[in-house]
Amino acid sequence: MKNEIQKNEIIDPVTKTGKVHLTQKESYNALLSGNREWVNARLKDDPEYFKKLSKGQSPEVLWIGCSDSRVPANEVTNTKPGEVFVHRNIANVCAHSDMNMLSVLDYAVNVLKVKHIIVAGHYNCGGVAAALSNKQFGLIDNWLRHIKDVYRLHSHELDRITDQEHKINRLVELNVVEQAYNLCKTTIIQNAWKERDDLEVHGWVVDINTGLVKDLKVTNNDSQNLGYVYELEMEAVAAH
Numbered sequence: 001m002k003n004e005i006q007k008n009e010i011i012d013p014v015t016k017t018g019k020v021h022l023t024q025k026e027s028y029n030a031l032l033s034g035n036r037e038w039v040n041a042r043l044k045d046d047p048e049y050f051k052k053l054s055k056g057q058s059p060e061v062l063w064i065g066c067s068d069s070r071v072p073a074n075e076v077t078n079t080k081p082g083e084v085f086v087h088r089n090i091a092n093v094c095a096h097s098d099m100n101m102l103s104v105l106d107y108a109v110n111v112l113k114v115k116h117i118i119v120a121g122h123y124n125c126g127g128v129a130a131a132l133s134n135k136q137f138g139l140i141d142n143w144l145r146h147i148k149d150v151y152r153l154h155s156h157e158l159d160r161i162t163d164q165e166h167k168i169n170r171l172v173e174l175n176v177v178e179q180a181y182n183l184c185k186t187t188i189i190q191n192a193w194k195e196r197d198d199l200e201v202h203g204w205v206v207d208i209n210t211g212l213v214k215d216l217k218v219t220n221n222d223s224q225n226l227g228y229v230y231e232l233e234m235e236a237v238a239a240h
């Protein structure tokens with residue numbers, strides 16, 4: 001059990017939080033003992049829990065969020081395993097060339113038939129803050145470029161904000177708006193909208209300081225809201 005692991009009472013020299021220091025082996029074993037505690041708790045509530053869970057999934061929600069460890073989809077929405085299909089990456093980017101994201105989106109929309117797709121950013125996002133800086137961080141610079149492009153689209157507004165934290169958090173919001181818009185531009189979403197009227201794309205920001213979600217009110221369920229150049233016709237045609 002987690003509590004039985006011998007711990008060395010050392011204040012973390014970096015964070016000075018007093019967080020209990022575990023050895024390499026202890027921190028690994030804590031995950032396995034944590035799993036057993038979780039299984040026992042579920043079985044205590046319902047002896048058939050895993051039997052039921054193993055039968056399949058029919059989630060109504062696709063969550064596309066940031067990889068940040070502080071914004072787990074199920075905890076934030078108080079949902080259970082089986083209720084939310086999840087894709088996460090640094091700064092919840094939805095790039096139309098990302099086969100990983102597109103595969104998740106296609107499966108969620110066309111097989112699971114989810115009703116809600118939520119692009120969920122969060123305030124104090126390290127990825128967005130990094131995109132706003134001029135430093136090089138390595139390979140990730142290529143990924144963060146998508147967010148720099150969002151900045152350029154909204155530079156008239158963002159350039160006027162002098163407080164850096166305010167600027168980062170406004171870019172967090174605008175990034176969610178643009179990434180949700182990017183989803184709507186895909187053939188996957190537009191073809192689904194032609195077939196059914198119960199699919200909505202939403203934009204959220206989670207406030208880590210309070211835990212509360214801010215709905216950015218950019219919900220979309222119609223190709224006609226996309227603007228002429230992005231609205232696609234029904235049939236695919238061969239390129240000339």
Ligand SMILES: [Zn+2]
Nearest residue numbers: 066068125126
């Ligand atoms: Zn983040």
